[in-house]
Amino acid sequence: SQKIEQNSEALNIQEGKTATLTCNYTNYSPAYLQWYRQDPGRGPVFLLLIRENEKEKRKERLKVTFDTTLKQSLFHITASQPADSATYLCAPDTGRRALTFGSGTRLQVQP
Amino acid sequence: DGGITQSPKYLFRKEGQNVTLSCEQNLNHDAMYWYRQDPGQGLRLIYYSQIVNDFQKGDIAEGYSVSREKKESFPLTVTSAQKNPTAFYLCASRTSGTGAYEQYFGPGTRLTVT
Numbered sequence: 001s002q003k004i005e006q007n008s009e010a011l012n013i014q015e016g017k018t019a020t021l022t023c024n025y026t027n028y029s030p031a032y033l034q035w036y037r038q039d040p041g042r043g044p045v046f047l048l049l050i051r052e053n054e055k056e057k058r059k060e061r062l063k064v065t066f067d068t069t070l071k072q073s074l075f076h077i078t079a080s081q082p083a084d085s086a087t088y089l090c091a092p093d094t095g096r097r098a099l100t101f102g103s104g105t106r107l108q109v110q111p
Numbered sequence: 112d113g114g115i116t117q118s119p120k121y122l123f124r125k126e127g128q129n130v131t132l133s134c135e136q137n138l139n140h141d142a143m144y145w146y147r148q149d150p151g152q153g154l155r156l157i158y159y160s161q162i163v164n165d166f167q168k169g170d171i172a173e174g175y176s177v178s179r180e181k182k183e184s185f186p187l188t189v190t191s192a193q194k195n196p197t198a199f200y201l202c203a204s205r206t207s208g209t210g211a212y213e214q215y216f217g218p219g220t221r222l223t224v225t
Binding site: 004031032034036041042043044045046049051089093095096097098099100101102103104 | 115142144146152153154156159169170199201203209210211213214215216217218219221
């Protein structure tokens with residue numbers, strides 16, 4: 001069956017450091033992969049989308065990589081700030097159906 | 112302002128009662144979705160609709176029902192058959208068709224059944 005794995009343990013880092021979050025998937029052949037941010041008690045908010053033929057995508061302090069051979073996406077936040085503290089969800093996207101999300105990784109940036 | 116509204120934000124019901132959660136969007140999106148989120152867990156797909164008057168079951172449809180009579184609206188009914196209805200419910204929408212499109216989420220409804 002299809003499976004999406006994100007590190008369930010919270011990631012704690014110091015302000016100014018780079019946070020790296022991992023998303024692994026199995027039994028999927030996504031053409032795209034999406035990343036969302038969710039704050040407590042709120043709906044997720046879209047951050048970035050990367051296509052299978054793109055190795056890397058950047059947006060301001062965010063960078064996403066997509067390795068279809070490893071079936072893995074990495075999400076990086078550089079120069080992290082306490083305001084980046086949230087849960088980050090990945091969603092492999094076949095482009096044909098509703099998105100299925102990983103359970104998310106909680107990031108805590110310490111001042 | 113374009114977006115998705117869900118009402119109410121908090122809902123309390125007694126066991127054995129059906130309850131309907133509202134979801135309205137003014138983004139002109141064809142596709143709409145309902146997800147359920149339990150504490151510390153990810154989003155699980157309940158139902159989705161790609162077009163008016165059509166909808167499909169998601170991964171956990173048992174005990175739920177939906178309708179899609181208008182493009183803007185996709186209400187979810189939690190029936191008494193749903194064994195563990197207490198959860199955070201999220202509605203989403205996006206442009207349909209081939210290709211990748213982001214999903215827009217509403218603010219969610221927290222349902223508590225006692």
